[in-house]
Amino acid sequence: MLRGSKVGLRARHVEDIPILRTELYDDVVNGSRAEAAPWRPVSPDSKDLRLAVDDTPPDRVPFSVVELEGGTLVGTANLWGIDNHSRSAHIGLGLLPAARGKGYGTDVVATLCHYGFVVRGLHRLQIETLADNDAMLRAAERNGFVREGVLRSSAWVLGEFLDEVLLGLLAEDWKPDTKG
Numbered sequence: 001m002l003r004g005s006k007v008g009l010r011a012r013h014v015e016d017i018p019i020l021r022t023e024l025y026d027d028v029v030n031g032s033r034a035e036a037a038p039w040r041p042v043s044p045d046s047k048d049l050r051l052a053v054d055d056t057p058p059d060r061v062p063f064s065v066v067e068l069e070g071g072t073l074v075g076t077a078n079l080w081g082i083d084n085h086s087r088s089a090h091i092g093l094g095l096l097p098a099a100r101g102k103g104y105g106t107d108v109v110a111t112l113c114h115y116g117f118v119v120r121g122l123h124r125l126q127i128e129t130l131a132d133n134d135a136m137l138r139a140a141e142r143n144g145f146v147r148e149g150v151l152r153s154s155a156w157v158l159g160e161f162l163d164e165v166l167l168g169l170l171a172e173d174w175k176p177d178t179k180g
Contacts, residue, residue: 002063002115004107005177009063009077009115016064016073017051018044023096024076025051032158033130034094059083061115065093065108074099077108079116079125087123089116093136105139110177113143117171124170130155131163145169 001010021044025031031039042048059082065075075095082089093108109127116122127145129136141147145167153161 001066002111002119003068004111006068006102006107007074007104007111008066008068008071009108009111010066012051012062012064012076016076019073019096020051020064020076020094021048024094029158030094030097033133034092036155038156063112065095065099065104067099067104074104075108077112079112079120082120082122087121088126089120089122089124090126090128091116092127100135105135106142109139109143109145113169113174114176117174118176122171124168126169127167128164129167130157131165137165137167140167140169143169144173144175146173 001008021042024034025042025048028039060078060080061082062076062078064073065077066073073096075093077091077093079089080092091109091112093105093112095104113125116125125145127136127140128151129140131150146169147165148168149166151164151166154164155162
């Protein structure tokens, strides 16, 4: 397990799937804001890659996010779009509603940076988020990510186009905390 100051990132367990499905992906508003595709219901026995335990594509590494104190599941995180040639990847995360507003997002981003830069040897990490996602913008900027641009009206979300913010962080600009 990768340990942050408040959360740990561990492999996805089968018992995580029903919780993540119910609290993150079955929620139309949250699902619509989190994905680049239209929300659609997913049957409980489907092979949804967002919830995969194994056999994920080599360009994606999924984690379950747990509280260090007690081990309670609080969300999901991943590195995706991993490009081993350019040594870059994207960061994504989703916290369960009860876990929001507790500083976990900032810790998850920090721990994913450690994984990307130290464990994987990547050179660049990138985040794309909706322009009104203040929590993700704060978590990214607290970890040294720089706003690189705005993708105007690039996301169709629940009947309207929304802007997305593109943030990037290079390995040489990263200021790591001690992770393990």
